Amino acid sequence: MSTATPDSIAPAHGKLGVLIPGLGAVSTTFIAGVEAVRRGLAKPIGSLTQMGTIRLGKRTDKRTPLIQEFLPLAGLDDLVFGGWDIYTDNCFQAASHAQVLDKDLLAQVRPRLESIQPMSAVFDKRFVKRLDGPNVKSAPTKWDLAQLLREDIRAFKAKHHCDRLVMIWCASTEAFRAPGDVHATLEAFEAGLKSNHPDIAPSMVYAYAALREGVPFANGAPNLTTDTGALLALSRQNQAPICGKDFKTGQTLMKTILAPGLKARMLGLSGWFSTNILGNRDGEVLDDPESFKTKEESKLSVLEHILQPDLYPDLYRDFYHKVRINYYPPRGDNKEGWDNIDIFGWLGYPMQIKVDFLCRDSILAAPIVLDLVLLLDLAQRTPSLRGLGIQEWLSFYFKSPITPPGLYPEHDLFIQSMKLKNTMRHIRGEEMITHLGLEYYD
Ligand SMILES: NC(=O)c1ccc[n+]([C@@H]2O[C@H](COP(=O)([O-])OP(=O)(O)OC[C@H]3O[C@@H](n4cnc5c(N)ncnc54)[C@H](O)[C@@H]3O)[C@@H](O)[C@H]2O)c1
16 A cells, blocks of 8 residues: 555666776676676675665565565666776776676676677876776866767667666765865866866766766765765756765674664673775775775764764764775785774673674675666666656765765664665655554564
8 A cells, every 4th residue: 555656666667788997807897797787697785776675565465575675776788888987998998897797607608798898988097096098088278188088978879779877976086085175066177177287187077978968877886976966966956866976885884784883782892993904906006095085984984973972972882993094906806994993882891793704895885886887777767766866765885975064974784774775665666664653563
């Protein structure tokens, strides 16, 4: 039984083009994975849109369809991939270089991956000091570069006969920039593009080009990118939804699972020390202090928001939180993350929790990319969502969710999951689930 009116969501007819700045470990693992799933070679584990169900109505109603049947999502066969990179490697070569997926699996999807050749990138070494590549556009101003990207977008759409497009940033983490006047309004931002303002990062040029073309944009890295007044205004103006920042994988995923549990049981925290070793190109980029600062800001805010020290000073005042990332080439993409958590319980007695997560970074990130592509495309086809700009219901997937000015982000994975599923119910005219449950005892 539903009381709400369903949104008139446009159907997912035709091809959905997925445009990706950055053909590195995450994006090639995503693309190769979709190809493998399409051919029945593997399962899309970790993807809520492909594997998840959603409960509708009462527990006794026994209505739990698959999310992909409940929502009119694009099908995997309708996805077409393209992207930009500063290196000329095609998607197969880039996937082989990344060494995430084994050679046998890659060999089976090789022709499709080889056909994806990166377009030349908008790149500025001041934002990613550890990298340098030959496949880079040159033009007098950032405004001109944005126009070149817009041409790339249109040409891709026409060539592949796409009905709709989505862009998702999977390129390297850029050096930290605080928002300034040039990011505050669309007018200031466009003037800054024309005058080559030094605080306009390449990721912002891509996002601007996408939003100008009416293409939704997701940000998988912690860069500021669309988290500015200027690009939020453009997103709303052009009804091109945005979401970000920084895919929630590995250690932060664990943190946003554990911390809400400790808080729910009113256990105190005196310190949380997190350290990682990883040896992929992302690790190499993050070895630069300026890029690490962007990541650090994103990782540190999580506990503060979940634990709310202002509300619980006896439990969470002055806890010590440290995050370290160490570049260690022998591990490649197989990161190891250690957490030492000092907690205290009844009468203040101390205890410790140790977590040692031997994870695979891109294996955790790839299903997030898939879900974001499909859900952001859905958002643009959904009247009640497309004009919002920020899609806060997709916070579930991010370390540092973007929110409108003045609204604090929700980091608790379980609140985020409830928000995500209730938004799905809402747009389909189903009742929200509150878990009150008194009706079962009438
Ligand atoms: N893997 C994870 O678990 C995870 C989690 C959160 C965030 N991220 C972020 O996702 C991004 C991708 O991670 P990855 O492991 O694939 O990194 P990667 O280094 O393998 O790939 C990034 C690619 O981006 C390219 N690039 C850099 N600047 C570019 C530009 N301006 N235009 C086009 N291409 C550009 C690089 O040449 C490289 O090929 C990183 O920013 C990373 O911090 C990854």
